[in-house]
Amino acid sequence: MDHSPTTPKNTSAVILLLTMTLLGVFPLDVILPSFPALAERFNTSSADIALSVSLFAIGLSFSLMVIGPLSDSLGRKKLLMAGMAVAIAGALGCMAATEYAWFLLFRVVQAVGCGCFALSQALVQDLFVGRQQERLRIALVTASGIFISLSPLLGTWLQAHLGWQGSFEVFVVLGLLVLFKAWLLLENTPGTAAGQRHIFAAYRRVFADLSFLGYWLISALAFACHFSFIVISPLIFMEQLQLSPYQYALTLLLYGAAYVLGGIGAGVMNRYLQASTQIVTGLGLIALSGLLMLLLQQFELSVATVLVPMIVCTAGTTITRPVATSRAMGIFPHNAGTSASAGNMLIFIAGGLISGFINLSASNLVMALGLCFLGLSAIALGLNSLVNRRYQGACV
Template identity: 30%
Template sequence: MTIAPERVEETVARPLTTGRARFVLILGGLSAFGPLSIDMYLPALPQMAGELRAADATVQLTLSAFIIGLAIGQLILGPLSDAIGRRKPLVAGLALYMVGSILCAVAPTAELLIAARGVQAFGAAAGIVIARATVRDLYSGTAMTKFFSLLMLVNGLAPILAPIIGGQILNWTSWRGVFVCLTVFGGLLLAVVFFLLPEPLPEERRTPARFGSVLRKYASLLRDRGFLGYALASGLMFGSLFAYISGSSFALQGVYGLSPQAYSLVFGLNGIGIVAVGQLNGRIVGRFPERTLLTVGLVVAAVAGFGVLAASALDLGLIGLLIPLFILVSSIGMVAPNASSLALAEQARSAGSASALLGVLQFVVGGLATPLVGLGGPGTAVPMGIVMAGFGVLALLAFGTMTRPSRALVAQAA
């Protein structure tokens, strides 16, 4: 059974029905798969370093391995889902995620844990890339942006709940229990997808996944200056976000003395900011063009990035650091849905490949940003501030220099 795009798109401005709410929750859960798998074990990073007798920088490589695995998985699974439909790669990916999570839970060394995280990430990539492609299968224009904003309501729950759950798990068991919980979550989501998610891509809209055609499709997307500009802006912003994700656990607990539970609450508060700004974006898009909202989000993020750098370099205290951190992380709720919608707007026939490349740029840049944060050692938050500010400025520059309003947007504004 397939979903009828016209029927789904008609409901975009209406209150959630039971069926549509279920659809939002499923796609939201799939797209939150990666962030959940990252955020839940963040409070345990110092404990993991001690138990595995590994340096902080080595343990942080588990984040890099996961991000790189997400990138590779999306490159493969995106075009595959364009060819054979969304459901089969999604089910296979969720099963692989469960295997990787079990391997993480039993890993005896940091090196094996890093490898297991790569396996886990490859499976998680299916949820991320296919959820985003499914939205493009069913929506276009402002309706697509509104739905991406609606997904932020679910996506934002991951950074709110995951570190809190992770911190509570550490009260009862070790960091290995976190990966046991992720295994269970993967199994539940696999069952939900298998029984409740129809195929969103009808056969007549599928394209062959021959190696040569896939490469040509990616080359065409990389030559598309507009798509690449939006994708880079989004990816560089995610680099700033991942600098926060990888560095904040050590900075806030090691430098500023927060407990794992207090750190989880701070991390969750920033997640509330993502949810709130994402819902605001969904309400005002249509009154304001996506490009305008994206510009605002990127400018705010860049300014907040310099605030993080100033607070850490000038020792402005915990509150002085937390305020710009909150502003920067919250801006993702405006940047992500508008950048994704604008990047995918012209990619109806290759939504899986475009979604994959969009995700790859996000997570590859994030993977590059993660180890940079640890270069200054555990006693300072300055490297985190430098990376966050630098990537925020680069995101704004990529958007400003590589993109321009489409003809449709210009005509609409006129």
């Protein structure tokens, strides 16, 4: 089953998943070059705009609490289409906002709708089998990294031609395309957990499994390292280093190379190495990046002293997350929606809280990042040691 041929339906599913992945970068990444314009528009600081991104991530995490369990009982199609409709409404509200408070409110509405993107993990679990799932997750993480690295360049172009509203306008167009594609492709058949409608009972079941919780926490901690850098990167590059939005966008193109490198490495490791070894390798790279970032503090702040450690960190994140996610999702295959929501909720809570905390360390953002990478990777390595023994015991 791992080597089943590609069918037109599978190809269409991959296209849908890639479009959802692309759509996911707009609320968090394409908007980055518009920070100064947004700050001017709403008469606030760029730091406040950065905090709004962290708030978006936290709002998204709460949406995830209901999306997954409901999709297990109501079906993926209904929830995906409903979520996209809410996200589109939120984006339209952001474009119409005249005050910062209203902008924040509609960003939260957009975040609530974007919770449906977590269903991509459930769709991978539903539509693909065995190693196909891990290979597709590696491809999606790699594609996400490429989209993220290109998104500031796209954001700069949109800012120059359409203003800060441009990213929201393209989000609406892509959202409508996802709605149409989901309507054509997906069947609204509930999962095998159709009778399980009590959300808290669903979460109690998955979170009671320590291996499930541990693997998702590893993925969440790795994501938090990447997400923290993305959120504060405009403050480092455009405010402290005085790069133009275009120079900032070109800088992040180099950052994207780490995703490609990490994706290639993850693909090779997936064929030859055990999951635990892959996770240790990825987390080791994140720890190394934190050490590099702290050591380079003795030199004057520059693009290189920030970007080189981040390239190492991102390669480690790209190696760690797909395998940790696959191990977590494989524990409850018949509750894929709940599993995906639970895991993504952890991911965005961790990303939002940790990035918000680092953003408050305005005196030395780079040092705060380095300490964060070292601390989070150490915690994740300890978790991996614990859950790997449990996972292997469960498979015997």
